[in-house]
Amino acid sequence: MSQISIKQLFEDKKDKLDLRWVDGECNDGKFLNNDIIAQSTQGIIGHLNFIHPNWIQVLSHAEIDYINQLQPAGLKSKIKLLADSNIACFIVADNAEVPASIRELASATNTPVFCSPFPSLEVIWLLRTYLGRVLATTSTMHGVLLDVLGLGVLIIGESGVGKSELALELISRGHGLVADDVVELRRIAPETLEGSCPSMLRDFLEVRGLGVLNIRTIFGETAVRRRKNMKLIVYLQKFNGSDVNSTERLPISHLNESIMNVDIRKVVIPVAAGRNLAVLVEAAVRNFILQIRGIDSTQEFINRQQKELEQSGVQSNNRW
Secondary structure (H helix, E strand, O other): OOOHHHHHHHHHHHHHHEEEEEEEEEEOOOOHHHHHHHHHHOOOOEEOOOOOOOEEEEEEEHHHHHHHHOHHHHHHHHHHHHHOOOEEEEOOOOOOOOOOOHHHHHHOOOOOEOOOOOOOHHHHHHHHHHHHHHEEEEEEEEEEEEOOOOOEOEEEEEEEEOHHHHHHHHHHOOOOOEEEEEEEEEEOOOOOEEEEOOOOOEEEEEEEEOOOHHHHHHHHHHHHHHHEEEEEEEEEEEOOOHHHHOOOOOOOOOOOEEOOEEEEEEEEEEEOOOOOOOHHHHHHHHHHHHHHOOHHHHHHHHHHHHHHHHHHHHHHHHHH
């Protein structure tokens, strides 16, 4: 469960949006909770809406002019709809004047009212992005998250398989560390998982025999990343010699792993003596990037082979 108090939202965006708290109680009693929001029909933020009231109602000059033109009976019914909708806060944008009816509602229901000189569309755009990240569904995974060639790659596998050693070699080759051991994942969009590192573990990589290494100190600022969208999972699987020979050499179907209902491409790399895993991971990333662009090397080879077989069959038939 992810949540944020309206007071915290105000503190976080006070400078960015030049917010002023003009009415309503200044306490932590108002929260935005992702579980409750997911179960409701209300949007997180938007312009004033009486049919499906948003949790955060933004008012510009247009909405305020509409409120001021309402007859007393109509205004009373509209205000009652807002009062019954558990609104988290009001934001009056465009340096507009807060209507008296909104002030009365805010005082009666302890609903904060903020004012901002920024246009309403910019307020909505900025806060929707911010709240989408703060209230995102979260999960954790065990592994090492790296930025390899601009792609977020999660390396997983059994304990002792060599995840940290592989990560260290990739970092020494110019790639970046995001998180080691514990990877925090947030679903920031329907098809996007963002990975980051807990603050306690940030910049550190544990390598057997060496202990805990501060990657930022050893390799410099460019060797670490604060966060990265995870696009590929590399699973290191222990094999003996016979197992490696039995693995499928031309896999046609792609493996995927579902995490928080998001399908992430997965590659299984056998771990055996003499294999350069760092080069294999880089090649897997490059191959995945090509597949995103519609270039599938395995399928291209199969098609070429099929074409050769068909041509050979035609030539053989012509001899007879």
